[in-house]
Amino acid sequence: MATIKDVARAAGVSTATVSRVLTDKGPYTPETQRKVKEAIEKLNYQPNGLGRYLRKQETRTVIAVFPDITNPFFSQIIRGMEDEASAHGYTVILGNTDNRSERQNNYLKLLEERRADGIILTLARSSVEEIDSIRKIGPVVLACEHFKEGEFSSVAIDNVAAAYEAVSHLIRLGHTHIAHIEGPSDIILSRDRLLGYRRALRENGIKEEWVLQGDFSLESGRSLMGKLLQEKRRPTALFAANDKMAIGAILEAKAHGVKVPKELAVVGFDDIEMAQIVDPPLTTIAQPKYQIGAEAMRKLIAMLQGQPDPVLHTILPYTLEIRQSCGA
Amino acid sequence: MATIKDVARAAGVSTATVSRVLTDKGPYTPETQRKVKEAIEKLNYQPNGLGRYLRKQETRTVIAVFPDITNPFFSQIIRGMEDEASAHGYTVILGNTDNRSERQNNYLKLLEERRADGIILTLARSSVEEIDSIRKIGPVVLACEHFKEGEFSSVAIDNVAAAYEAVSHLIRLGHTHIAHIEGPSDIILSRDRLLGYRRALRENGIKEEWVLQGDFSLESGRSLMGKLLQEKRRPTALFAANDKMAIGAILEAKAHGVKVPKELAVVGFDDIEMAQIVDPPLTTIAQPKYQIGAEAMRKLIAMLQGQPDPVLHTILPYTLEIRQSCGA
DNA sequence: CTGAAAGCGCTTACAG
DNA sequence: CTGAAAGCGCTTACAG
Numbered sequence: 001m002a003t004i005k006d007v008a009r010a011a012g013v014s015t016a017t018v019s020r021v022l023t024d025k026g027p028y029t030p031e032t033q034r035k036v037k038e039a040i041e042k043l044n045y046q047p048n049g050l051g052r053y054l055r056k057q058e059t060r061t062v063i064a065v066f067p068d069i070t071n072p073f074f075s076q077i078i079r080g081m082e083d084e085a086s087a088h089g090y091t092v093i094l095g096n097t098d099n100r101s102e103r104q105n106n107y108l109k110l111l112e113e114r115r116a117d118g119i120i121l122t123l124a125r126s127s128v129e130e131i132d133s134i135r136k137i138g139p140v141v142l143a144c145e146h147f148k149e150g151e152f153s154s155v156a157i158d159n160v161a162a163a164y165e166a167v168s169h170l171i172r173l174g175h176t177h178i179a180h181i182e183g184p185s186d187i188i189l190s191r192d193r194l195l196g197y198r199r200a201l202r203e204n205g206i207k208e209e210w211v212l213q214g215d216f217s218l219e220s221g222r223s224l225m226g227k228l229l230q231e232k233r234r235p236t237a238l239f240a241a242n243d244k245m246a247i248g249a250i251l252e253a254k255a256h257g258v259k260v261p262k263e264l265a266v267v268g269f270d271d272i273e274m275a276q277i278v279d280p281p282l283t284t285i286a287q288p289k290y291q292i293g294a295e296a297m298r299k300l301i302a303m304l305q306g307q308p309d310p311v312l313h314t315i316l317p318y319t320l321e322i323r324q325s326c327g328a
Numbered sequence: 329m330a331t332i333k334d335v336a337r338a339a340g341v342s343t344a345t346v347s348r349v350l351t352d353k354g355p356y357t358p359e360t361q362r363k364v365k366e367a368i369e370k371l372n373y374q375p376n377g378l379g380r381y382l383r384k385q386e387t388r389t390v391i392a393v394f395p396d397i398t399n400p401f402f403s404q405i406i407r408g409m410e411d412e413a414s415a416h417g418y419t420v421i422l423g424n425t426d427n428r429s430e431r432q433n434n435y436l437k438l439l440e441e442r443r444a445d446g447i448i449l450t451l452a453r454s455s456v457e458e459i460d461s462i463r464k465i466g467p468v469v470l471a472c473e474h475f476k477e478g479e480f481s482s483v484a485i486d487n488v489a490a491a492y493e494a495v496s497h498l499i500r501l502g503h504t505h506i507a508h509i510e511g512p513s514d515i516i517l518s519r520d521r522l523l524g525y526r527r528a529l530r531e532n533g534i535k536e537e538w539v540l541q542g543d544f545s546l547e548s549g550r551s552l553m554g555k556l557l558q559e560k561r562r563p564t565a566l567f568a569a570n571d572k573m574a575i576g577a578i579l580e581a582k583a584h585g586v587k588v589p590k591e592l593a594v595v596g597f598d599d600i601e602m603a604q605i606v607d608p609p610l611t612t613i614a615q616p617k618y619q620i621g622a623e624a625m626r627k628l629i630a631m632l633q634g635q636p637d638p639v640l641h642t643i644l645p646y647t648l649e650i651r652q653s654c655g656a
Numbered sequence: 657c658t659g660a661a662a663g664c665g666c667t668t669a670c671a672g
Numbered sequence: 673c674t675g676a677a678a679g680c681g682c683t684t685a686c687a688g
Contacts, residue, residue: 001442003680003681003682004681004682004683013658014658014659014660015659015681015683016658016659016683016684017657017658017659019682019684020657020658020684022683023683026683026684027657027658028657029657029658044464046437046440047441047681047682048441048442048680048682049441049442049443049681049682050378050381050382050387050441050680050682051382051664051680051681051682051683052681053378053664053682054376054378054382054663054664054665054666054680054681055663055682055683055684056682056683057664059378059443061443068403069398069422070398070400070401070402070406071398071400072398072399072400074398078397078424079426082424082426082431086434091438092424093391093421093422093423093438094397094421094422094424095421095422096410096422098410103410110377110421112374113374113376113378113380114376114377114378114665115377115378115389115443136372218601247605251605273546274602277575277579277602277605277606279607331664331666332665332666333665341675342674342676343665343666343667343675344668344675344677345673345674347666347667348667348668348673350666350667354667354668354673354674355674356673357674360673360674375665375666376665377665378665379664379665379666379667379680380665380666380667381680382664382665382666382679382680382682383665383666383667383668383679383680384666384667384680385680
């Protein structure tokens with residue numbers, strides 16, 4: 001690999017001059033520019049980022065970490081992040097933790113090592129103490145959930161209110177036996193959605209009878225529905241903390257001859273593509289995914305540029321998408 | 329942020345000694361180690377990766393680039409890559425190109441800047457010249473498709489043979505009017521799957537009547553099926569270059585009252601999760617996804633360590649998953 | 657407009 | 673076992 005020294009030698013100038021041409025600032029004559037560009041061309045030179053960023057003390061790169069990056073729910077979120085980042089000259093690198101905290105730590109380490117300027121976490125799988133220690137590592141923004149117990153910048157819908165609305169929809173349709181399949185309880189938004197479910201039941205004088213814990217996978221929705229079907233008393237409605245588990249539940253119910261929505265009404269959360277494909281199409285909470293991603297990135301970049309957003313928790317609107325999984 | 333100098337000062341030693349303790353090699357007394365570790369602890373010191381890797385001339389980081397990272401098809405591939413990488417002490421950062429070549433170039437630039445040691449491309453969207461010039465940038469492995477026109481290391485199934493088998497399955501079931509929805513033709517595996525389709529038709533004396541081009545999205549499968557349904561002559565079977573398009577086609581056909589598989593048999597490619605959820609469940613080609621990812625990473629790391637795999641194109645086995653979308 | 661020099665934060669031969 | 677020094681590849685005040 002050619003270095004800046006090689007280019008300087010080939011162009012007959014100093015490395016300082018090459019650098020000026022390279023960074024396109026500092027004065028130089030057209031003739032100097034020509035010579036340097038020629039040398040760069042000839043040597044097929046590409047500046048070494050490690051040297052450059054070590055000197056500049058910034059990388060113009062940010063990391064976005066996901067628990068399961070291939071969940072199509074994140075598709076538009078990533079798009080929003082990338083569009084916003086590239087508009088400001090930042091590159092996004094993506095991290096996938098597979099729901100494993102050591103993997104999350106791997107990416108946090110990249111930030112600690114200063115190989116990126118900031119980080120966005122979607123669904124921090126962390127205790128209050130852990131999440132607070134993350135803040136000390138560097139600039140962080142939380143996406144898809146709010147962490148209210150600290151000075152933690154975040155962008156998300158109001159998960160409590162959205163869950164409340166989803167369950168209220170079932171109650172309005174006449175249901176009084178409503179089960180909930182929650183997400184892993186070390187994830188903030190799981191707890192928030194459970195909270196919204198409970199609030200809706202309580203305000204309507206409905207007893208909480210079934211709360212089962214899944215892991216957001218289709219398979220867990222399937223097997224937990226299997227369990228519910230074996231009970232003597234069965235729910236007439238189900239609110240699942242995400243679409244995949246809702247869809248798993250529908251498939252399992254149908255496999256057991258239970259009619260959806262006639263014998264079991266189902267509401268999901270996220271509005272992934274599959275929600276429209278399952279039969280019957282799933283009623284669910286839709287989030288402004290693209291905007292969540294873009295907004296989280298905007299907030300992070302604002303922090304990096306020393307002008308942090310005065311709004312700590314950015315709350316975006318959600319909508320209830322009514323399809324056929326709850327009946328008319 | 330504390331630097332190695334701060335630690336050296338606090339511990340009353342030289343930076344060289346701190347570095348020795350840090351990298352856990354070079355000799356030092358237990359007492360020295362203790363002092364240094366204490367200082368590191370006290371200052372909450374974390375070595376700067378830019379400095380370290382600039383000096384060491386390697387980053388132990390590799391980039392894996394995907395055209396659409398949230399396509400669930402890539403889920404297991406990523407897992408395979410990450411497991412293999414972390415077994416060798418490498419960190420994987422993921423890139424998403426959204427099918428845009430400038431985005432692909434962004435990630436290639438990270439390699440050029442030496443901020444990563446190597447790169448894996450899945451579905452290179454490149455002409456022969458472009459893809460060859462990529463090789464000059466640094467160590468590259470191609471995953472999910474083979475590029476036969478150059479010295480390009482790759483890991484994939486035999487896409488031609490797999491497509492041939494998928495179409496042969498339809499022919500064995502008695503179909504002679506078989507349409508194909510192909511992928512974007514600048515993607516190698518699209519061309520390979522088209523090739524397999526054509527070979528199967530030719531060897532069975534069947535005329536090629538409908539080849540439409542999609543973009544791998546559900547939506548494109550839907551709209552192209554819509555077009556097919558408006559033709560005077562209609563196919564009795566369809567081979568789509570991926571599952572998403574196959575599923576889109578099924579949904580559209582059903583929406584027009586066409587019975588699947590009775591009036592239209594459909595075969596897809598990839599065996600994504602959705603393939604089992606659509607009604608009827610989709611017959612499709614399954615690839616050893618995890619193994620593709622792990623094998624591609626193994627090959628890349630072997631290159632980085634100066635012991636390149638003597639096998640240029642690693643060909644892995646596929647299977648035809650027979651479900652209900654083609655009838656009995 | 658240009659170059660020599662310093663320095664970003666590390667690691668590692670070289671001496672002692 | 674330890675430190676002083678060189679150097680990885682850049683950029684940028686400082687002089688001229």
